Amino acid sequence: MVAKDLLGKYVVRRVVENRPTSSKNKKAGFHYPVEKIIRAKITETEAYHGPKDLASHASRGKTSRTEVMFGRAGRSYVYLIYGMYHCFNIVTDKENFPSAVLIRGVEIKNLKIKNKNDNLKLKINGPGKLCRELKINKELNNIDLTKSRELWVEDPAPQEGRGKSGYLIRRMPRIGVDYAKEYKDKKWRFVLTSK
DNA sequence: TATACGATCACCT
DNA sequence: GGTGATCGTATAC
Numbered sequence: 001m002v003a004k005d006l007l008g009k010y011v012v013r014r015v016v017e018n019r020p021t022s023s024k025n026k027k028a029g030f031h032y033p034v035e036k037i038i039r040a041k042i043t044e045t046e047a048y049h050g051p052k053d054l055a056s057h058a059s060r061g062k063t064s065r066t067e068v069m070f071g072r073a074g075r076s077y078v079y080l081i082y083g084m085y086h087c088f089n090i091v092t093d094k095e096n097f098p099s100a101v102l103i104r105g106v107e108i109k110n111l112k113i114k115n116k117n118d119n120l121k122l123k124i125n126g127p128g129k130l131c132r133e134l135k136i137n138k139e140l141n142n143i144d145l146t147k148s149r150e151l152w153v154e155d156p157a158p159q160e161g162r163g164k165s166g167y168l169i170r171r172m173p174r175i176g177v178d179y180a181k182e183y184k185d186k187k188w189r190f191v192l193t194s195k
Numbered sequence: 196t197a198t199a200c201g202a203t204c205a206c207c208t
Numbered sequence: 209g210g211t212g213a214t215c216g217t218a219t220a221c
Contacts, residue, residue, distance in 0.1 A: 046202070055202070057217095065217065082203050083214030089202090102202060128203045176202050 002092040003047035003101045007169060007192045010154045011088075011103060013038040013134040038134055039154070044105030044125065046174045047188040048089070051098055055180035058098030068142045069098035076151065078131070078141040085128030088136045090145060090153070104175070105191070106130055167192050 015038070018031040025031075048056035048069075057079070058069045068077045069091055077089040077100050093099035108122040124130050131137070136151065145152050171187040178184055 048202075057202080060218075063218075079202090080216060081201060083201090083216070085203050087202060104202085126203065174202070179201095 001047065002090075003045040003188065004169060004190050006042050006045050006090070006101060006103075006153070007190055008156055008160075008167070009042050010039045010156060011042055011106060011134070011151070012154050013040070013136070013151050014149060015135050038108060040106035040108045040124070040130075040134060041156075042103060042105075043107050043123075043192040044103075045190050046102040046104055047092075047099070047190075048102065049093075049099045049188065052183075053180070053186075054183045055174060055177035055186075056098065056100070058100075062098075066098065069100050070096055071142075074144060074146045076140055076143050076145055076148075078136060078138055080138065081128070086131035086137055087127040088131050088134075088140075102127060103130060104189070106134075108133070167194060169193075 015036045017034045017036065019034050020026040021030045021032055048058070050056070051058055051061075053059055056069075057066045060066075062070050065079060068075055069089075071091060072095055073092045075091045077091055078086055079089075081087055087102060089100040089102045091100050104127050105123070105125040108124065109120070122133075124133055134151075140148075140151055143151065170191045170193055172189045172191065173185050173187055174189045
């Protein structure tokens, strides 16, 4: 099950920002690019599985929004929710069997702070916050995560094992899908918690 | 064309 | 615990 397997892996985001060479040059438009790599350990996922899963957008058939879920595995499905938040999903399973894994929570080691708090971990729970932090928006919808240089998934470093040592995987019902009838109580949400 | 609402979050009590 | 923000999408007309 992909949703469970993704726990402990890393979602990696590369952003290039253009900064002015000096505050003076802000106006003049002299900028230099700064590359930022954000590596976020996946700690919470939800599976949306197949055309019959009433919690899934795909259960209402193929539309321009959901057609990416009907495509090949390994692509991204990013959509806007509540008018202000994005949700990041990874398409799984075979073609024409619409399935995806929603990434709900990650942990980022905050390496930006030098000297102090080097090992400070930033915990992000909630798909909306996650996308804000990783700067994921609809421009990253329907991209190939196995080829992209903007957003991809990496295995944990070998010394981390599968990144799950000292952790426990909890299964629970999905969030905010009360309308999904017999699918609402399916334990398709996976959380990586400390033992 | 119009309307209702959601795989959410932040802020309030 | 409750509610407002805010808009793309699906559905109804």
